Amino acid sequence: MDKKKLINKYDKQVSIYENNLNNSTLNNWRRQIIKDAYGKVMEVGVGVGANFPYYDKDKVTEITGVDFSTKMIESAQETALKYNVNADFINHDISTIRLEVNSYDSIVSTLTLCSYPDPVDTLNKFNSWCKKGGTILLMEHGLSTNPLLSMAMKGINPLYNRISGCHCNRNIVKLVEKSNLKIERIDRFWSGIFVLVWARPTKS
Numbered sequence: 001m002d003k004k005k006l007i008n009k010y011d012k013q014v015s016i017y018e019n020n021l022n023n024s025t026l027n028n029w030r031r032q033i034i035k036d037a038y039g040k041v042m043e044v045g046v047g048v049g050a051n052f053p054y055y056d057k058d059k060v061t062e063i064t065g066v067d068f069s070t071k072m073i074e075s076a077q078e079t080a081l082k083y084n085v086n087a088d089f090i091n092h093d094i095s096t097i098r099l100e101v102n103s104y105d106s107i108v109s110t111l112t113l114c115s116y117p118d119p120v121d122t123l124n125k126f127n128s129w130c131k132k133g134g135t136i137l138l139m140e141h142g143l144s145t146n147p148l149l150s151m152a153m154k155g156i157n158p159l160y161n162r163i164s165g166c167h168c169n170r171n172i173v174k175l176v177e178k179s180n181l182k183i184e185r186i187d188r189f190w191s192g193i194f195v196l197v198w199a200r201p202t203k204s
């Protein structure tokens, strides 16, 4: 999908994501993974700031949230104020942004790998932005490990993509395995549709 159209689509979905701030299932998963972020954090595709309540303020020194949707960032700024989170924001496309290498202790991505045109390339950027020994924390949705569900997801993907702007036919674990990241732990939920992935960068 054309980038301008995609940004417009996400701009219009702000209220849906604001309502999702109360989604107890998602929040339970967010709680499990976001608590492991520490130091200088880069949160990609920050949306309305749904992870902000779950950062450990004793471990996190600063958060930079990136999103190409101005409306999402405006909403995330309010969430940061509400939860007293020290965050700044960059309104930019993650696929083209230039950030200093080895500059973040933690890279956080929740529900964003479904959107990027080249998710492996983006994961490799996480690898490059993350400091040696740092952590990459993912909470993503994609193809189920159940063959029937997986077949159905592949079938509905073109319609799903037209409506939501994202893809439901991506095998998230395989994408991470293809990237330079080193997986340390994977937790799967809902027949593998949702995954939590703890990973580390590989540095030469």
Ligand SMILES: C[S@@+](CC[C@H](N)C(=O)[O-])C[C@H]1O[C@@H](n2cnc3c(N)ncnc32)[C@H](O)[C@@H]1O
Pocket (backbone or CB within 6 Å): 010, 017, 044, 045, 046, 047, 048, 049, 050, 051, 066, 067, 068, 069, 072, 092, 093, 094, 095, 109, 110, 111, 112, 115, 116, 166
């Ligand atoms: C499905 S929402 C998830 C939002 C949030 N991370 C969460 O967990 O609720 C995807 C977010 O990624 C942003 N996004 C998608 N593709 C992007 C890109 N290429 N560059 C920057 N932001 C992007 C969208 O604007 C949207 O806010």
